[in-house]
Amino acid sequence: MTTRMKAAGFEDLNLVIHEKTRLAIMTFLVSAREASFSEMRDELGLTDGNLTLHMKVLEKHGYARVHKSLVRRRPRTTYHVTERGVRAFQEYVSVLERILDLGRRQPGRG
Amino acid sequence: MSRRAITRDDAVESIEAIRSVLDRTTRYTHISWAAIVMAGAAAGLSAGAGWAFDISPVAKPASFLLLWAGTLIAAGAFGCATTARNARQAREPFWSRKLQVVTLGFLPAAVLGSVITVLLADTGRLDLAPGMWMGLYGVGILAVGHVLDWEFQVTAWAFLVSASMALFPLRDRPHIAMLLAFGGIHLGLGAFRYFKERR
Numbered sequence: 324m325t326t327r328m329k330a331a332g333f334e335d336l337n338l339v340i341h342e343k344t345r346l347a348i349m350t351f352l353v354s355a356r357e358a359s360f361s362e363m364r365d366e367l368g369l370t371d372g373n374l375t376l377h378m379k380v381l382e383k384h385g386y387a388r389v390h391k392s393l394v395r396r397r398p399r400t401t402y403h404v405t406e407r408g409v410r411a412f413q414e415y416v417s418v419l420e421r422i423l424d425l426g427r428r429q430p431g432r433g
Numbered sequence: 434m435s436r437r438a439i440t441r442d443d444a445v446e447s448i449e450a451i452r453s454v455l456d457r458t459t460r461y462t463h464i465s466w467a468a469i470v471m472a473g474a475a476a477g478l479s480a481g482a483g484w485a486f487d488i489s490p491v492a493k494p495a496s497f498l499l500l501w502a503g504t505l506i507a508a509g510a511f512g513c514a515t516t517a518r519n520a521r522q523a524r525e526p527f528w529s530r531k532l533q534v535v536t537l538g539f540l541p542a543a544v545l546g547s548v549i550t551v552l553l554a555d556t557g558r559l560d561l562a563p564g565m566w567m568g569l570y571g572v573g574i575l576a577v578g579h580v581l582d583w584e585f586q587v588t589a590w591a592f593l594v595s596a597s598m599a600l601f602p603l604r605d606r607p608h609i610a611m612l613l614a615f616g617g618i619h620l621g622l623g624a625f626r627y628f629k630e631r632r
Contacts, residue, residue: 336439346447350454355530365525366458416451422444 339384340415344369345377352387352404353412360400378402386411461531461580463523465515466626472508473619479504480612490559490607497559498550501566501611535577542573563607564600567592567614584625591618 340349347367352358358366364374381387386408390401404412479500482488490497517527546569553559571592578586592614599610 336443341439341443341447343450346450347454350451351458354455354459358530362526362530367454418439419444419448422439422441423448425441 336418337411337415339380339386340411342377344373345381348374348377348381349386349404349408349412352402353409357401357403360402363402381408384411459531459534459580460582461535461577462582463516463519463525463532464512464581464585464626465519466623466630468508468512468515468623469619469626470623471511471515473616473621473623475504475508475511476615476619477612477617480608480616483611484608490562491557494554494557494559497562497607498554504615531580534580538577538580539573542569542576545569560604560607561600563610563614564596564598564604567599567610568596570615571596582629584622584629588618588622 340346344367348363351363351367360374363369364371367374369377378387378389382389385405388403388405390403392399392401483497483500486496487493488496488500516532520527520529520532546566549565549569550559550562553562553565571589574581574585574589574592578589595610595614595618599607599614603610603613
């Protein structure tokens with residue numbers, strides 16, 4: 324299986340997206356394109372600190388962009404997924420699909 | 434960029450995680466069974482009143498429109514109140530992204546329904562309105578069916594079948610058509626949702 328996966332180019336995986344929490348955040352952001360900090364925290368069941376930490380990683384890799392504003396004199400933090408982030412996510416999903424497809428064509432070897 | 438080898442189990446787990454997040458964040462579940470039952474009950478009462486007071490869509494078009502506009506407003510207001518309560522309980526904003534998707538998806542059918550209603554009233558053919566309302570209501574639900582539970586899609590098709598009944602065999606019996614469709618289908622859906630939510 325490993326040899327075949329390497330031959331098909333599956334040996335590498337984007338760890339930035341593959342981490343469980345960041346995968347949830349990226350899935351949410353790619354489907355919504357933009358979301359407020361509180362919306363993401365509540366929808367994904369994360370703590371403030373956890374979400375902040377993972378968003379910094381995604382920002383650092385250019386997958387998400389932060390926008391801070393004042394709404395009725397209260398600070399509001401909104402995150403947007405970047406085109407680079409969308410492409411990275413699509414590439415990640417495409418690798419998963421190819422692996423599952425390979426597994427289906429090799430019954431009993433997964 | 435950090436990369437590492439991946440196993441098939443990793444891939445399955447990741448796909449499941451993606452599916453779970455998409456399910457949780459795109460599925461709209463705040464439409465309360467109570468609001469649906471209320472809509473059905475209001476439609477049943479209005480159909481009964483229309484029959485009792487002989488409010489014919491052709492002979493008394495203004496009264497017919499007033500009766501059903503009032504029903505729509507009452508059911509809509511109750512629906513908004515229960516939806517707001519459900520959103521509060523889930524600690525989500527009322528005007529959430531999911532509700533925006535549902536509203537925007539339903540809007541074309543609602544606008545078209547209003548325009549055609551005015552046209553039918555203008556041409557004295559309000560007898561066709563119940564069937565047209567049912568059809569467009571079904572189309573509206575189908576348009577947002579991808580974010581709702583499966584029973585809403587079944588409901589949409591039930592309204593489309595009802596539209597055919599209302600436009601042909603029941604065209605001269607608008608109150609019965611409205612009772613069966615907006616009353617009966619809503620009550621059936623509301624009862625189903627009630628038992629589903631309590632399972």
